[in-house]
Amino acid sequence: xxxxxxxxxxxxxxxxxxxxxxxxxxxxxxxxxxxxxxxxxxxxxxxxxxxxxxxxxxxxxxxxxxxxxxxxxxxxxxxxxxxxxxxxxxxxxxxxxxxxxxxxxxxxxxxxxxxxxxxxxxxxxxxxxxxxxxxxxxxxxxxxxxxxxxxxxxxxxxxxxxxxxxxxxxxxxxxxxxxxxxxxxxxxxxxxxxxxxxxxxxxxxxxxxxxxxxxxxxxxxxxxxx
Amino acid sequence: xxxxxxxxxxxxxxxxxxxxxxxxxxxxxxxxxxxxxxxxxxxxxxxxxxxxxxxxxxxxxxxxxxxxxxxxxxxxxxxxxxxxxxxxxxxxxxxxxxxxxxxxxxxxxxxxxxxxxxxxxxxxxxxxxxxxxxxxxxxxxxxxxxxxxxxxxxxxxxxxxxxxxxxxxxxxxxxxxxxxxxxxxxxxxxxxxxxxxxxxxxxxxxxxxxxxxxxxxxxxxxxxxx
DNA sequence: ACAAAAGTGTTCTTAATACACCCATGT
DNA sequence: ACATGGGTGTATTAAGAACACTTTTGT
Numbered sequence: 341x342x343x344x345x346x347x348x349x350x351x352x353x354x355x356x357x358x359x360x361x362x363x364x365x366x367x368x369x370x371x372x373x374x375x376x377x378x379x380x381x382x383x384x385x386x387x388x389x390x391x392x393x394x395x396x397x398x399x400x401x402x403x404x405x406x407x408x409x410x411x412x413x414x415x416x417x418x419x420x421x422x423x424x425x426x427x428x429x430x431x432x433x434x435x436x437x438x439x440x441x442x443x444x445x446x447x448x449x450x451x452x453x454x455x456x457x458x459x460x461x462x463x464x465x466x467x468x469x470x471x472x473x474x475x476x477x478x479x480x481x482x483x484x485x486x487x488x489x490x491x492x493x494x495x496x497x498x499x500x501x502x503x504x505x506x507x508x509x510x511x512x513x514x515x516x517x518x519x520x521x522x523x524x525x526x527x528x529x530x531x532x533x534x535x536x537x538x539x540x541x542x543x544x545x546x547x548x549x550x551x552x553x554x555x556x557x558x559x560x561x562x563x564x565x566x
Numbered sequence: 567x568x569x570x571x572x573x574x575x576x577x578x579x580x581x582x583x584x585x586x587x588x589x590x591x592x593x594x595x596x597x598x599x600x601x602x603x604x605x606x607x608x609x610x611x612x613x614x615x616x617x618x619x620x621x622x623x624x625x626x627x628x629x630x631x632x633x634x635x636x637x638x639x640x641x642x643x644x645x646x647x648x649x650x651x652x653x654x655x656x657x658x659x660x661x662x663x664x665x666x667x668x669x670x671x672x673x674x675x676x677x678x679x680x681x682x683x684x685x686x687x688x689x690x691x692x693x694x695x696x697x698x699x700x701x702x703x704x705x706x707x708x709x710x711x712x713x714x715x716x717x718x719x720x721x722x723x724x725x726x727x728x729x730x731x732x733x734x735x736x737x738x739x740x741x742x743x744x745x746x747x748x749x750x751x752x753x754x755x756x757x758x759x760x761x762x763x764x765x766x767x768x769x770x771x772x773x774x775x776x777x778x779x780x781x782x783x784x785x786x787x788x789x790x791x792x
Numbered sequence: 793a794c795a796a797a798a799g800t801g802t803t804c805t806t807a808a809t810a811c812a813c814c815c816a817t818g819t
Numbered sequence: 820a821c822a823t824g825g826g827t828g829t830a831t832t833a834a835g836a837a838c839a840c841t842t843t844t845g846t
Contacts, residue, residue, distance in 0.1 A: 353579065353659075353661055390659070390661075391659075392659045393650070393659070394650075394659075395648050395650055396646070396648045396661065397648070418646045419644075419646075420622070420644045420645075420646050420663055422621050422622045422623070424619070424620075424621055433579075433616070433617075433618050433619070433620075435579055435616075435622065435661065435663065437646055437661065505825085506825080506826090507824080507825070522809080522810075522811080523825080523826085523827095524810095524811085524826090524827070524828080525808075525809065525810080527826090527827090528807095528808085529807095529808085532807080544816080544817065544818090544825095545824090545825095546823085546824080547817060547818050547819090547823085547824095548816070548817055548818080548822090548823050548824040548825070549815060549816040549817060549823085549824060549825045549826070550816070550817075550825080550826095551824085551825060551826085552825090552826080731798085732798080732799090733797080733798070748836080748837075748838080749798080749799085749800095750799090750800070750801080750837095750838085751835075751836065751837080751838095753799090753800090754834095754835085755834095755835080758834085770797095770843080770844065770845095771797085771798095772796085772797080773796085773797090773844060773845050773846090774795090774796050774797040774798070774843070774844055774845080775796085775797055775798045775799075775842060775843035775844060776798080776799095776843070776844080777797085777798060777799085778798085778799080
């Protein structure tokens with residue numbers, strides 16, 4: 341079952357991950373600096389070619405580990421990006437399968453270098469350089485997905501302790517959505533999304549009135565339209 | 567730039583299209599019957615391997631034409647489906663890129679046979695057989711996308727004359743969403759979606775009170791969340 | 793005049809927004 | 820007692836759901 345037809349030669353599948361974190365009230369994305377051509381010296385999302393014997397998500401995870409040392413990351417959804425690289429003498433058909441990840445940047449040690457990259461850094465999403473390939477476009481689309489995902493999943497779990505307060509949660513939403521919300525309305529909205537639940541505990545975070553503690557639900561059911 | 571590494575051998579990219587139509591109040595999907603192994607004799611969505619020198623969407627369109635004779639079809643969005651086919655002696659890494667199409671089945675002549683298929687038929691989506699590969703799963707996901715898409719695009723243009731009446735439109739929505747709606751509320755909802763506009767004309771479709779004529783807007787702007 | 797299909801408006805309920813005061817803690 | 824940050828409720832507006840009568844046309 342080997343592909344033995346010239347029509348199908350020179351095809352490549354890449355797995356590319358946009359890995360985000362939230363730091364204070366700004367959202368950051370993890371980029372690596374390319375060591376080799378093409379786009380030598382340019383920053384890029386984390387990714388590379390898929391191996392023959394692995395599933396897409398496993399490939400994405402392997403690339404993330406090889407290039408940044410990050411082991412534990414939840415990956416979500418996928419997008420597809422299409423690219424026909426034209427050369428002098430042949431074409432290279434590339435399909436990039438894009439993943440979205442979210443980790444706690446503060447508690448994650450990043451390895452800076454590997455055989456294909458010379459650096460790895462968190463960039464504020466409002467201050468991203470021109471990236472290799474069409475990674476700027478991929479980044480935009482994945483960020484948009486992240487903004488949708490936080491409204492209907494427990495993806496934000498990784499950025500918070502098991503139990504957290506409403507103000508902690510609000511600050512992360514504000515960071516990702518790049519907006520501020522009224523405290524009362526935010527609480528009402530989030531509770532109506534049915535993605536967190538009250539633990540009936542309280543803590544005083546910094547010597548003021550104690551806050552209630554919430555946690556994400558394990559199972560989150562979908563909403564419907566129309 | 568040839569892929570000369572064993573790790574990347576035996577990879578394949580397939581483009582798979584779920585082509586829908588609406589007939590009366592039921593939604594149908596176009597399936598083809600496979601002539602060859604694997605899954606010989608099974609029904610499948612329309613698709614096949616991507617060539618090296620074409621973009622994904624072009625490949626999808628070529629496959630559709632080769633297998634069904636359909637030339638004019640708008641394709642939308644994509645999904646990715648991951649499959650590692652295990653054999654006795656090697657693995658075949660397949661990635662299926664899925665497209666969604668919608669055409670007017672009544673006015674489209676379908677070619678029944680080609681070198682890889684022995685038949686092509688419209689199936690009521692409530693009555694789809696076990697399909698080849700994981701095409702049942704792909705079909706479900708693409709149908710879900712179609713149901714979202716009709717609420718925020720002009721994708722339904724192809725099923726209607728340039729100018730159409732509200733009851734005609736409602737009947738198609740009811741067919742795809744598999745629900746019935748109150749006439750007044752449907753009208754309000756659709757108009758609020760900002761995807762159609764009044765033409766200030768009327769026709770009497772079948773010798774009763776004349777209906778107003780509407781048409782889809784050319785440009786449709788996106789809504790936002792939060 | 794009547795049958796068939798299309799147009800229209802009001803009420804009720806639910807969700808979204810805007811906004812101000814009280815409470816618990818540490819100093 | 821006061822400063823800090825967290826909790827709560829109400830009034831207004833906008834959107835969704837439920838529902839019945841009138842209009843036009845052909846026979």
